[in-house]
Amino acid sequence: LALAGSFDWAALPLIYMGGAGITINLVLMVLNLLPLPPLDGGRVLMGVLPGPWAWQLGRIEPYGFLILLALLVTGFLGRILIPPISALQRALFALAGL
Secondary structure (H helix, E strand, O other), X not given: OHHHHOOHXXXXXXXXXXXXXXXXXXXXXXXXXXXXXXXXXXXXXXXXXXXXXXXXXXXXXXHHHHHHHHHHHHOHHHHHHHHHHHHHHHHHHHHHOO
């Protein structure tokens, strides 16, 4: 029991690494769920939309990554991603007691 107290210095870096891992996974999850056809969110949206609308959305699939790149360069991607990532991060950290 006395030995366990001598390793407190190792806990803080592990907590930071865990938080960084959670944040990276949240960013990838929210990014992948964007309703843009090459991403999974676009596939889900195409499955939910009526036939003609899904077909129209499917037509922009070859340009999806260019659209994503344009959103990234203009800064709109951050405006889209940061609110849901922050909310999910706060919820997960609250559940973990961090």
